[in-house]
Structures are given as structure tokens and as C-alpha cells.
Amino acid sequence: MSDVPSPVAAASLPAAECRPGWPGRAGAAATLGIVAILPLVLRDSYGRGLLIAGALNVIQALGLDLILGFAGQLDLGAAAFYGIGAYVSTLLVMLAGVGFWPALALGTLAAGVMGGVLALLTVRLRGHYLAIASLGFAVITYQVLLNWISLTQGPLGLYGITPPAGFTDPVRLFYLIAACAVLVFAALRALLASPVGATLAALREDEISAASLGIDCRRWKAFAFAVGSAVAGLAGGLYPGFAGTLVPDAFAPADSFGVLAMVIVGGIGTLRGPVLGAVVLTLAPELLRGIGDARMIVYGLALTLVVLFMPGGLDGAWRMAAARLRRNQAG
């Protein structure tokens, strides 16, 4: 029986290209500039809502890519941790009267702890077993949110949630969430550039060899899951203020696939990739609105085609095009 390879081998990127995508200084400055200007260009509430949704997706995709792309653990439960962050922080504010910021921190922490615990419980599992276990966790979380009516109001949802004080204006809320996304990006970049990055890569490429080098695989798997899930929880804590309401359907198990698609389409195992993927896949269904009912069909088709023909995702394609350009200029 053939081995189950790591997800990153799946993207069939040469090992050397699996390093975090470092944007050059100019690229970083340009990106930040665009982010700063965007809400001034998109002035209607629809456009601004889209921006906030995109920033939330960027955070989620980054968190999942740490687990999936850098640590090589097949996680199909991202929606659960997003939901845990959202519900824990909101319920702390609504029921316990905790302030927004401590509640946000606790929601993030709760998602991280749950991620770590799930990883420790399923530490012996690999590949598809882990995938289905994490999907199962997402199903349970969703059902608990639906059925624990005394706490979550079930399918009716929680209403009248306000953004944190000082960020009620959508532009400022966007800047807040975008700043969080930038912070997450920078923190993950620092983490992956440290020896931890190499440790996770060793775990991803070959668990047995990693263990023979004295790496405690169990601990590092739990670490990656905890940090990645905490990032998802952070996004979750920022979401309800934007939406104003909180219903379990916002965290349906299938939503994990949406985040997964962002990571894959953007370029798994890079930091720039998930950002690109999140932006493109947030915009794509909206840009396709003109074609009405057919838009989700086209979206599905595009997703399939990207996976089939662009193994490194958008980031890989970009890098290949840049390399070709350099070669042409040199020759």
C-alpha cells in the first residue's frame, strides 16, 4: 500500500520553495499602502463589508496554513476554531460582562487550547484519519452550538452585537482587522524563520526521521495545531462585531473547505499564498455576481482547474512567471 505523503509534497513544490514567502521591502510597503487606501476607494457599505470579510479570511487562511502547509497536518476543522473564538468572546462580553479586548484574548486562547487538545487526542493519526477526525470535531462543535440553546440561543442566534468601542465605523473596523492580519503575518513569519520553522518542516517531511533527531513530534504537532487554531479563534473573535449577529450557520463544518481552498489556491506552505488566496476567493464570487446563478458553478470549476493545473497555487505560478522573466532578461 502506498504511503500517505505529506500535504506539501502534494503541492509538489521543490523543497527549496517551501520557505515562507518573504515579500521584499518594496512589496510589503506597496501592500500596506493598498490596504490603507482600499476603504477610501470602496465607499459603499457593501464594498467595505467585503473588505472586512476579506481581512477575516486572510487571518483564517494564515492560521490554517501553519497547521497544513508548515506542519503538514491535514486539518479539516478550521471552521470549528473560528466558531469557538467567536462564541467564547461574544458570550464573555454578553453574559459575564468582560470587556471586548480581554474577551477577544480569551476567545483566542480557548480556540488555541481546544486545537491543542484535539491534536493531543489524535496525535497518533495521520493523513485522512486526522482529516476526518478534525472534520468530526467541526461537526460536533457546530451541533453543540445549535443544540445548547440555553447558552447560544441555538439556530435563533445572538443579536445586537456591537463592534468594540472606537471601531463602530466600518473603515476603522477594517483597519483594526487588517492590522490584526498584518500582525499575524509578521508573527508567523518570525516564528517560521526561527528554529521552530525548521522543526515543523522536519515533522512535515518525515516524522520518523524527525523523531530520530530528537524532535518530540507529539508536542510540536500539538503546538502547530494550538497556534493555528488560536489564529482562527482570533479571526472568530473579530467577526461578530462586524456581522452584528452570531448564528451557528456561520461556522458550518463545510466552511472549513472554503478556508482550505484559499490556502491551496493561494499556495500551500508559503505565507504570501494564503493571503493571495483569501483575497482572490473572497472577491471571486462577488465579481461573478453578474452571471447570476452560474457564479458558484464557475467558482467550483475554477477551484478544480487551479488545483489540477497550478500545483503551487497562485504564489507558485507567480514565482514561476518571475523566474521565467528573469531568465529571459538574462538570456
Added chain:
Amino acid sequence: MFVLAVQQGLNGLVLGSLYVLVALGLTLVYGVLVQINFAHADFVMIGAFSAYFVTHALHGDYLLSLAAAGAVGALLGYLVNAAIFAPLLGKGSELRPLIATIGVSVMLENGALALLGPVPYAFATRYSAEVIRFGPLYLTAQSVIILAVAATAIVLLHGFLRFTFLGKALRAVAQDRETAGLMGIAPDRLIMLTFIIGSALAGLGGALLAPVLVLTPFAGTSVIVKAFAIVIIGGFGNIEGTILAGLLVGLIEAMTTQVLDPGLIDIVVFGLLLAMLVIRPTGLIAERREENV
């Protein structure tokens, strides 16, 4: 009380045998390919709609529509394998086919939504209303058909895998694709055959489920999530384990409805799944497949 428990047990068996049909397709494909086809859920949904249109639009018999649904499922399985799994085979990738089939699933569900609309279809066969009594117990004729067809399909599949040359070749490919290739077996064609058989079972399962299901373009999802749980509880790629686990989940579901609350079904089933993974990750019937753990 006892009669009620037996009655729920019967209902559980009917449901369980439906789950078995759907889960068998997944586990067969996993056995030979070590891949998950997420569009399997939509083969169930399209099978259900195929049966609906054969009986309601073409006024065919329900039993005939079962065959049609199986054929539609087989065709879809062939296409998905040819378009996605075959080209990506041997590229050392486990994630790419999975995501590609998520894309296919989005396409199929939204294609169905555009064609059929979001309103649930009412699918009544002439067998749904016929009640057969066994003393204090009763089953609808529809349930009897479900049990009979599922049992026949399972027995045929088992016989095929165990006693025919092709079945033996298929098991050989599942055990070791490369060695099977060296023995003169063409793995590609057997993988295709597996997809056709597994997807036909999904279509058939959909047609049998159709009268019980809330029939919408997204109907497959609820079934497939349980099928995943069954496949894991039974041990990925393990046919006997899948059958046992499917019936078990059907029974658990019926008993949860009876004793607790229907809303808790998924929690109980997936709680069992997680417990199973922690305690006994090889599945109900342990096999040689320790490399997955």
C-alpha cells in the same frame, strides 16, 4: 417499551443499510487509491434526483428508477476518476485530488440548484404508503425494498470481491498497487472499475434514500458526513468493518432519536467516532493498515 425498542431497531437497520451503501463506495475507493472523493455526496443527491425524474416525469416504475440512478452514479464516478483522480495518480499528492473534488462538489450542487431550485421535492413512491405488519411491528414496503436491495447489493459486492478473478485483482491492487502491476494487472483500469462500482452504489443509495430524504440539491451533505464517520469507525478500506459500522450507526441514530433527541444524533455519532479514533484507531475490525495510524 420492548416493542418500541425493537421497532426502533428495525428503523435503525433500514437507515443503517442505506448508510452502508453510501459508505461502501467511499471505502472501496479509499482501499485502492487512498483518496477521498468529496463529490461522492453529490452522486447520492444526483442519484436521488435521477430516481425522482424517472418515476415522476417519465412515469417509470420506482424499481426501474433504482437501476437508472445506479447507472447515473456509475457514469459520474467514471467522469470524476477520468478528469481528476487518474491525471493526479502517482503525483505524490493527497490534498490536490481532495480539493479538486470539493470544487466538483460545489459545481454539482450549484448546477443542481440552478436547474432544480432550492425548494425540497416531495418524492412519494407507491411503496411508501403500503404498510406491512409483523404482529405489533410494522415496516413500509419502501423499507422492505431498501433492506432487500441493500442486502442484495452487499452480498453481490462481497461475492464479486471474494470469488471472481476481477474481484481478486481488485483486492490485489488495494493491497499493493505496484506489485499487482507486476503480476500483469492493469491498476488504472481496476481503479476505474472501483470508481464505477462505488459511485453506482452512491447513486443507488441516493435513489433508495430519496423518499426518506428532504430532497434538495444539498441533500447529499448530511448523508456523506455520516458516511465518513462510518468509514472511519469501520476502518478505512475495510469492507466488513464498514458494513458493521454502518448498521451500528443506523441503530445508534434510531436509539438516539428514541431516548435522547434527534438534534443530538450527529454529536453522538461523531463523539463515538472521536472516541474510536483515540481508543482504537484501526477501526472495528483491525487490519494490516497500520501505516495510517
